[in-house]
Amino acid sequence: MLIGAVEAGGTKFVCGIGNEAGEVLDRVSFPTEQPEKTLGRVIDYFRDKNVSAIGIGSFGPINIDVNSPEYGYVTTTPKPGWGNYPVLPELKRAFDVPFGWDTDVNAAALGEATWGVAKGLDSCLYYTIGTGVGVGVYIEDKLTHGLVHPEGGHVLTRHYPGETFAGVCPYHGDCLEGVAAGPAIEARWGVKASELPADHQAWEIEAFYIGQAIASAVLLVSPKRVILGGGVMHQMQLFPLIREQVRRNLNGYVSASALAEGIDQYIVPPGLGDNAGLCGSLALGLRALRG
Amino acid sequence: MLIGAVEAGGTKFVCGIGNEAGEVLDRVSFPTEQPEKTLGRVIDYFRDKNVSAIGIGSFGPINIDVNSPEYGYVTTTPKPGWGNYPVLPELKRAFDVPFGWDTDVNAAALGEATWGVAKGLDSCLYYTIGTGVGVGVYIEDKLTHGLVHPEGGHVLTRHYPGETFAGVCPYHGDCLEGVAAGPAIEARWGVKASELPADHQAWEIEAFYIGQAIASAVLLVSPKRVILGGGVMHQMQLFPLIREQVRRNLNGYVSASALAEGIDQYIVPPGLGDNAGLCGSLALGLRALRG
Numbered sequence: 001m002l003i004g005a006v007e008a009g010g011t012k013f014v015c016g017i018g019n020e021a022g023e024v025l026d027r028v029s030f031p032t033e034q035p036e037k038t039l040g041r042v043i044d045y046f047r048d049k050n051v052s053a054i055g056i057g058s059f060g061p062i063n064i065d066v067n068s069p070e071y072g073y074v075t076t077t078p079k080p081g082w083g084n085y086p087v088l089p090e091l092k093r094a095f096d097v098p099f100g101w102d103t104d105v106n107a108a109a110l111g112e113a114t115w116g117v118a119k120g121l122d123s124c125l126y127y128t129i130g131t132g133v134g135v136g137v138y139i140e141d142k143l144t145h146g147l148v149h150p151e152g153g154h155v156l157t158r159h160y161p162g163e164t165f166a167g168v169c170p171y172h173g174d175c176l177e178g179v180a181a182g183p184a185i186e187a188r189w190g191v192k193a194s195e196l197p198a199d200h201q202a203w204e205i206e207a208f209y210i211g212q213a214i215a216s217a218v219l220l221v222s223p224k225r226v227i228l229g230g231g232v233m234h235q236m237q238l239f240p241l242i243r244e245q246v247r248r249n250l251n252g253y254v255s256a257s258a259l260a261e262g263i264d265q266y267i268v269p270p271g272l273g274d275n276a277g278l279c280g281s282l283a284l285g286l287r288a289l290r291g
Numbered sequence: 292m293l294i295g296a297v298e299a300g301g302t303k304f305v306c307g308i309g310n311e312a313g314e315v316l317d318r319v320s321f322p323t324e325q326p327e328k329t330l331g332r333v334i335d336y337f338r339d340k341n342v343s344a345i346g347i348g349s350f351g352p353i354n355i356d357v358n359s360p361e362y363g364y365v366t367t368t369p370k371p372g373w374g375n376y377p378v379l380p381e382l383k384r385a386f387d388v389p390f391g392w393d394t395d396v397n398a399a400a401l402g403e404a405t406w407g408v409a410k411g412l413d414s415c416l417y418y419t420i421g422t423g424v425g426v427g428v429y430i431e432d433k434l435t436h437g438l439v440h441p442e443g444g445h446v447l448t449r450h451y452p453g454e455t456f457a458g459v460c461p462y463h464g465d466c467l468e469g470v471a472a473g474p475a476i477e478a479r480w481g482v483k484a485s486e487l488p489a490d491h492q493a494w495e496i497e498a499f500y501i502g503q504a505i506a507s508a509v510l511l512v513s514p515k516r517v518i519l520g521g522g523v524m525h526q527m528q529l530f531p532l533i534r535e536q537v538r539r540n541l542n543g544y545v546s547a548s549a550l551a552e553g554i555d556q557y558i559v560p561p562g563l564g565d566n567a568g569l570c571g572s573l574a575l576g577l578r579a580l581r582g
Contacts, residue, residue: 061546076546123437137512142431146414146513147547154544155507158449171544216446217511221428222437253445253462255352255367256438 003289004051004097005281006042008058008087009104010079013038015045018282022115024275034081035074035090043094055100055285057107057277058087064102064145072101098291100284104128106143106150107280108270109136112227114283117271121224125217126270127152129210130230133177136280139221153177157212160205180209182232198237207238211245214267218250218259229270236269243267294580295342295388296572297333299349299378300395301370304329306336309573313406315566325372326365326381334385346391346576348398348568349378355393355436363392389582391575395419397434397441398571399561400427403518405574408562412515416508417561418443420501421521424468427571430512444468448503451496471500473523489528498529502536505558509541509550520561527560534558 002025007014009032016027030041046054061077063070072088088101102110109118109126118124118138126136135152137144144150154175165188169178178184185193189202196202214226228242243263250259258266270276293316298305300323307318321332337345352368354361363379379392393401400409400417409415409429417427424444428435435441445466456479460469469475476484480493487493505517519533534554541550549557561567 123435135511139430139435139437139512140433142433144414144430144512146430147509147515147549148513148545150511150513151545152511154510156449156503156540158447171542172540212447216507218438219445220426220441220443220508220511221430221435222439222441224438249447249463251462254439254442258438 002049002051003282003285004046004049004054005278005285006054006056007104007107007277007281008032008056009277010059010077013042014278015042016278016282017049017051018279020286022111022272022279022282024278024282027278032079035085035087039087039090042091046095051095051097051285053098053100053285053289054091054095055107055281055283055288056088056091057102057104057281057284060103061148061151062087062101062103064149098285098288100281100286100288102143102284103134103136103149104277104280105134105136106138107136107284108229108276109138109227109280110143110283110287111272111276111280112270113138114286115272115279116276117227117268118225119271123221123223124225124227125221125223126227126229127210127214128230129180129228129232131182133181133230135217137221139223152213152217153181155213155216157209160208163205176209176213180206180232185232193232193235198235203235203238203241206232207241207245210238211242212249214242215246215249218246218254222254224258226267227270228267229276233269239267239269293340293342294573294576295337295340295345296569296576297345297347298395298398298568298572299347300568301350301368304333305569306333307569307573308340308342309570311577313402313563313570313573315569315573318569326376326378330378330381333382337386342386342388342576344389344391344576344580345382345386346398346572346574346579347379347382348393348395348572348575351394352439352442353378353392353394355440389576389579391572391577391579393434393575394425394427394440395568395571396425396427397429398427398575399520399567400429400518400571401434401574401578402563402567402571403561404429405577406563406570407567408518408559409516410562414512414514415516415518416512416514417518417520418501418505419521420471420519420523422473424472426508428512430514443504443508444472446504446507448500451499454496467500467504471497471523476523484523484526489526494526494529494532497523498532498536501529502533503540505533506537506540509537509545513545515549517558518561519558520567524560530558530560
């Protein structure tokens, strides 16, 4: 049985085919252009693939309320042409199969819980820290939807001591995304994050912010694992620094071995590597098929 | 059909009987003493009540992992005699009925979602702000457990501008509980919170902290309603101040009418009033019965 997967990003779309074991058997990628053209390429790709279901993890914000007339729409994105666009309805018109539809980060969280580093666990958080910060929330074996959907990249954190950088988030200035996403690092230091040396003070500050946000998230929803992906997290020196910040902020209050001697296995990189996004969409498709 | 309910607090226990409509038909209350004596009184109360199930919402921290050998224990509480005590196992030995077991705040969240101000919604957060701060988390029709259980009263918030108060949390100093619970207000101003006039600056500062924590929680898990209970929230002037802080912190980023013109119905007092705790335990019992 073949499942289709669409990783619908704001910069590029990735389409692929996979199976129930989470194996990706084929994939293509193309730039995100106008929605008609882009979705046309998605439809062309799947036309002869004979998939039993299709899962889509999308950039957002999106409507994931199945009772809404706008279910399946990309909503208030500033991306030209995509605002209030019926992505899922367009694809449903082309293929009569079950569809899974969720945010890209929720998809990634589900993928990791199905085949990756959170396999077998009934909860995890998936942070992507790159051009923006997003958080996928998987709790009690379900993806969290709620009022809209999680937007945990915009939580407020305390400033690093002495820090005067005002942040770059157009809504909040110095929310987590505003101080810790790639563009924030570049604005703060005047060079691309990837060009900063591994021992630069930038990483200590970065870990301060990320660790603080994770500590508060651990307190609020008590996830069984926290997965950190995205371009910024390719800086592997961040992991021990972030774990230390989480430990410092919790200060022994939550009594769990995962947060003490087990923290190296608790705050971890994605297990699915470069296929994390596509596998997440695959997992959404599989879940849609199984109902 | 009758359901038993136990509101197991650190100061007092409330036991009661109710029905499937959430009506409390009988209740008694007694101080929390040594566990053997206190649980003895619970057992005596229910002995002739012929209940079909019993729900317990307990002070914590507690073990709510059904796969753990310590499931049903109160764990690392400093309360004399109660540390690592098998509360649920003791009660199970006395009554051969299904038992529900969760934190007091999770119980309250479930009660509100079943019969109260979040009735019919599949998610809500329940904050109690009193001698401590606790947060019950109900998401996608399930109470959140995870690694341990939510402890959202201890999240970190930014200081109120110019604030130098160090907070009173023994673990974190100035976490939310450390600056916003009743004892913090008393330590900060030198009088009991209940004695401060309604127009005192204390309430603006209080709303600043609570509103900030709620804004971050709304971003992370997108609840469909936020319920604020506990002694401090008897200060009704706090509600408009808190709503304003939430709106300011979100700054229009999350597009939902509930967070704009609907915010008066979004951040609200408990619908079950003084029976909120007991009704929550009743709901736990009912859920245990229905499996």
